């Protein structure tokens with residue numbers, strides 16, 4: 001047991017993340033007036049002890065104190081409440097309510113994807129939390145399944161609770177940028193964050209869209225061998241609709257994943273739209289509900305006043321985001337070209353050296369390296385490297401998958417550092433055979449060919465839109481027709497039909513890669529027929545029986561035709577008479593032979 005301040009005792013590690021370690025802890029005595037929740041002696045809490053490098057960073061400590069009021073006042077049924085902030089010596093810690101349940105990432109890994117209805121209702125609650133925080137001017141910036149805890153997941157009720165609010169803000173430190181690390185998860189990074197453009201609450205909507213996609217398919221839409229590849233796909237690729245996804249749900253996802261932040265819906269509209277979709281795609285939906293769901297696009301109006309993320313360039317002469325990306329729908333034919341006119345990065349003029357916590361590409365080594373906190377592409381080594389942030393960036397060398405040797409480009413080295421650091425936050429799946437929770441005899445479904453690269457993955461076996469299990473909604477008991485209960489997310493089927501190995505998300509560093517082809521089972525050769533089709537005549541085989549009957553009939557006919565039987569029957573003589581006559585005849589004949597000689 002380790003004391004944290006005078007008020008708390010750390011008891012057991014609950015988990016480790018990129019920014020710190022979370023402990024189960026016990027309250028020793030009631031906290032002071034500075035805490036949002038004083039608590040009672042003996043009460044159990046969760047405490048996130050931030051990493052030493054964060055705690056040792058004066059800037060982080062300042063932010064920690066500055067954010068205190070924001071973090072402590074953020075209360076919502078779907079947000080894990082921060083009760084207290086502890087700053088003591090080298091220690092920075094957040095005291096939170098203890099949530100007794102797995103995080104969504106683990107839940108997804110252990111139970112497989114959600115049905116569309118359940119996924120919509122769960123994400124609607126997350127959108128509720130985002131709406132509340134955005135209204136308070138707080139942007140999460142690191143939305144992902146690992147940051148959603150499921151309260152009561154083992155019981156009848158399940159409530160998603162968003163955690164790690166403000167951690168990205170705390171980690172927003174020049175100290176971190178000096179060590180070339182970042183806070184954020186490539187699979188969930190919004191295009192504007194990847195490019196270092198001004199960020200608004202729309203980055204959370206993008207994260208919610210990725211999360212929703214992952215909930216229904218089991219993996220995020222953009223994967224790749226390297227972080228850079230994933231980022232480029234966020235920037236340049238349009239997500240593809242999985243074939244099994246109901247159209248209304250896809251409409252919502254597609255709108256959340258728009259490259260242009262101003263085209264994404266507000267969190268409030270997103271929550272409302274998802275509930276309409278959930279009501280309209282379930283098996284019990286009325287025609288009116290189904291129709292309303294099909295028209296969901298009309299509900300997805302953007303936020304007229306999105307919350308801005310401080311230090312990411314808003315109102316500081318930042319380039320208009322609409323100028324950074326090509327016209328809507330144009331995409332980036334041929335892949336991301338950082339040297340092209342559409343990817344000239346803005347001069348955001350943020351505070352000198354203030355790192356963007358979600359920046360995922362490092363600052364170049366030029367003389368002004370680090371001067372522009374939002375610059376995300378390297379400035380090269382030329383004399384003017386980094387001097388003019390508005391000039392076009394040097395060509396981005398293609399990053400061969402897996403290349404990170406000594407001669408690697410500085411980005412690659414830095415991305416590797418970030419990747420190593422972010423290991424805990426990656427989306428990682430277990431092979432069912434390695435998963436102790438699944439270790440029992442399983443019959444495997446017939447293997448299917450692996451989805452091609454870039455294709456949306458096939459979801460786990462599900463029955464169309466039909467819900468599997470009753471939901472575990474916030475404060476609701478499961479309903480028999482959960483899709484008609486706006487707050488009733490449905491649970492994904494536990495222990496569904498075993499998933500073929502190739503459909504299981506494969507472990508990887510940053511995001512699930514397209515499924516690796518499973519070892520193909522040789523098709524069973526067609527059954528060979530023997531030369532003699534009647535293998536066991538007469539032994540239970542119909543054909544054998546018929547054959548035997550035929551033999552008997554033919555045999556009887558031959559006996560009838562070619563023996564004197566017919567005559568005997570006609571003469572009316574008995575069998576024994578005839579036989580006796582034969583014997584007498586033979587005896588007479590023998591006697592006649594021996595007669596003359598015997599005389």
Ligand SMILES: Nc1ncnc2c1ncn2[C@@H]1O[C@H](COP(=O)(O)OP(=O)(O)OP(=O)(O)O)[C@@H](O)[C@H]1O
Pocket residue numbers: 014015016017018019020021022046048080096097098099100101102103142146147149163164424425
């Ligand atoms: N309030 C809480 N109550 C119970 N468990 C928690 C709480 N907060 C976090 N945890 C658990 O601790 C683990 C680590 O949490 P943490 O937020 O550090 O992980 P992470 O989200 O993967 O990391 P990061 O967001 O820093 O990249 C999580 O898996 C979660 O299950």
